[in-house]
Amino acid sequence: MTERDVSPSDAKEPDAERPAATRPLFGLSSKLLLLTILFVMIAEVAIYVPSIANFRESWLRDRLAAAHTAALVLDAAPDGTLPEGLIRQILQSVGARAVAMKKGQERRLLAAVNLPAAVDNDVDIRSASAWRAIVDAFTMLTVGGNGVMRVVGPAPEGGQFVEVVLDEPPLREAMLRYSANILLLSLVISIVTASLVYLALHYLFVRPMRRITSNLVGFHADPESPTRIIAPSDRRDEIGVAERELAAMQRDLVSMLNQKSRLAALGLAVSKINHDLRNLLASAQLISDQLAGVEDSQVQRFAPKLMRTLERAIAYCQSTLSYGRAQEAAPVRKRVALRAILDEVRDSLGLGADTPIAWIDAVPADMRVDADPDQLFRVLLNLARNAVQAIEGMPDDAKGANGGHHVRVFGRREGTTAIIEVSDTGPGVPAKARAHLFEAFQGSVRAGGTGLGLAIAAELVRAHGGTISLVDGALAGATFRIAIPDRDAPETARRGRALTA
Ligand SMILES: Nc1ncnc2c1ncn2[C@@H]1O[C@H](COP(=O)(O)OP(=O)(O)OP(=O)(O)O)[C@@H](O)[C@H]1O
Numbered sequence: 001m002t003e004r005d006v007s008p009s010d011a012k013e014p015d016a017e018r019p020a021a022t023r024p025l026f027g028l029s030s031k032l033l034l035l036t037i038l039f040v041m042i043a044e045v046a047i048y049v050p051s052i053a054n055f056r057e058s059w060l061r062d063r064l065a066a067a068h069t070a071a072l073v074l075d076a077a078p079d080g081t082l083p084e085g086l087i088r089q090i091l092q093s094v095g096a097r098a099v100a101m102k103k104g105q106e107r108r109l110l111a112a113v114n115l116p117a118a119v120d121n122d123v124d125i126r127s128a129s130a131w132r133a134i135v136d137a138f139t140m141l142t143v144g145g146n147g148v149m150r151v152v153g154p155a156p157e158g159g160q161f162v163e164v165v166l167d168e169p170p171l172r173e174a175m176l177r178y179s180a181n182i183l184l185l186s187l188v189i190s191i192v193t194a195s196l197v198y199l200a201l202h203y204l205f206v207r208p209m210r211r212i213t214s215n216l217v218g219f220h221a222d223p224e225s226p227t228r229i230i231a232p233s234d235r236r237d238e239i240g241v242a243e244r245e246l247a248a249m250q251r252d253l254v255s256m257l258n259q260k261s262r263l264a265a266l267g268l269a270v271s272k273i274n275h276d277l278r279n280l281l282a283s284a285q286l287i288s289d290q291l292a293g294v295e296d297s298q299v300q301r302f303a304p305k306l307m308r309t310l311e312r313a314i315a316y317c318q319s320t321l322s323y324g325r326a327q328e329a330a331p332v333r334k335r336v337a338l339r340a341i342l343d344e345v346r347d348s349l350g351l352g353a354d355t356p357i358a359w360i361d362a363v364p365a366d367m368r369v370d371a372d373p374d375q376l377f378r379v380l381l382n383l384a385r386n387a388v389q390a391i392e393g394m395p396d397d398a399k400g401a402n403g404g405h406h407v408r409v410f411g412r413r414e415g416t417t418a419i420i421e422v423s424d425t426g427p428g429v430p431a432k433a434r435a436h437l438f439e440a441f442q443g444s445v446r447a448g449g450t451g452l453g454l455a456i457a458a459e460l461v462r463a464h465g466g467t468i469s470l471v472d473g474a475l476a477g478a479t480f481r482i483a484i485p486d487r488d489a490p491e492t493a494r495r496g497r498a499l500t501a
């Protein structure tokens with residue numbers, strides 16, 4: 001498994017990471033509940049307003065009906081024949097202070113007790129509009145209701161109208177009782193309706209929405225894992241459509257991301273191959289340079305073509321180095337003679353004991369390293385090439401008249417570990433390059449450099465369970481140290497396991 005691979009179980013739990021995203025404090029359910037209660041209350045108020053006006057009118061009509069019955073009795077008795085006590089009783093049962101009736105052209109006051117000098121309100125229910133009835137009802141509930149009112153209503157059979165004078169407080173009390181009952185009923189209806197609407201919405205809407213939300217949060221935490229794709233339910237409504245579309249989108253995204261990672265890996269693999277291929281081609285160019293010196297007509301004919309082709313190939317490699325990431329193949333290790341590998345490196349770079357940049361081999365002739373020979377060659381070639389490039393990049397006056405520069409390789413064993421140091425007499429590693437020296441594409445400050453050489457070297461050395469470092473405090477130039485432990489060393493076994501785990 002690579003360092004970047006993350007199994008679904010390793011992925012951060014979305015709830016732990018962003019609890020607010022899954023369970024907001026004031027969520028959809030609470031909002032729906034409150035809104036439903038509010039709307040039901042608004043509906044109840046709309047019903048209450050006309051019904052309180054209606055209640056008042058019915059109450060008054062009841063009084064008028066009773067007054068009419070009384071009026072018939074009072075009208076039938078000849079004037080002055082009814083005792084005062086009976087008249088009082090009749091008026092009390094009607095709930096009125098006076099009863100009058102108009103018949104033909106004549107308006108007769110049939111009975112009266114404690115008749116006030118003036119009435120506070122006049123109501124003619126024969127002609128009152130609905131709006132008037134509402135306004136009167138609310139006036140009575142809020143600011144009025146303490147005086148005396150005169151009510152005129154239709155009189156059946158023969159009469160033109162019946163008229164009563166009433167005290168307002170009993171009507172107001174009845175209206176208040178009615179309002180309290182309506183309020184209580186409204187509350188009960190609101191709560192029951194809200195609960196039913198809430199439950200219905202919760203099961204139909206909120207619950208599936210929560211499922212989609214938590215899936216989105218989980219998917220965001222690990223978008224490359226197919227296990228995070230939502231499993232759509234078989235609902236046929238809009239939520240079902242949303243789930244199926246989401247699942248399709250997530251599937252596309254997962255496969256796109258996986259394809260991208262593969263392409264990225266391929267990109268780095270190509271970059272690495274390109275990089276070392278370019279180095280090999282540069283060595284071939286050097287050999288073909290020497291070939292051009294051979295005085296043979298055939299060689300003279302083909303050497304320039306060969307050199308141009310090599311130049312083109314090098315330029316091509318240089319220009320196609322691009323970003324990516326890949327793992328090197330595991331090293332195939334054996335005990336190799338270090339000197340043999342160093343000779344190849346020296347020849348590849350065209351160095352020798354008497355070239356302008358001298359090659360100094362300070363490795364014991366019998367020293368062996370437990371390593372993959374090709375990979376060790378690539379590591380040492382990268383280090384030595386950097387050294388040569390650093391020296392060549394120095395200004396002429398700093399180089400000195402007769403050169404006097406060299407690349408020196410020193411080797412020794414420390415118990416079961418092989419130590420190899422590559423040092424040079426160049427300017428040393430610039431401070432800017434040191435911070436990310438062994439990271440791909442990060443360490444290069446050299447014009448034309450890609451910043452891959454040391455990253456590749458470091459990856460190869462680490463695959464051997466070893467270390468690579470820039471030695472601090474070198475007197476001149478730069479010194480890189482590699483330590484490669486033998487496979488049977490206990491430390492190697494441990495480190496190797498850690499690296500490949
Ligand atoms: N021996 C050295 N002396 C001075 N500077 C060095 C030496 N070796 C490496 N460096 C610095 O470290 C940087 C990174 O080296 P690295 O080999 O990773 O990349 P590069 O040489 O720039 O490009 P390339 O990918 O072609 O090797 C170089 O650009 C250079 O500045």
Ligand SMILES: [Mg+2]
Pocket residue numbers: 382385386449452453454
């Ligand atoms: Mg380099």
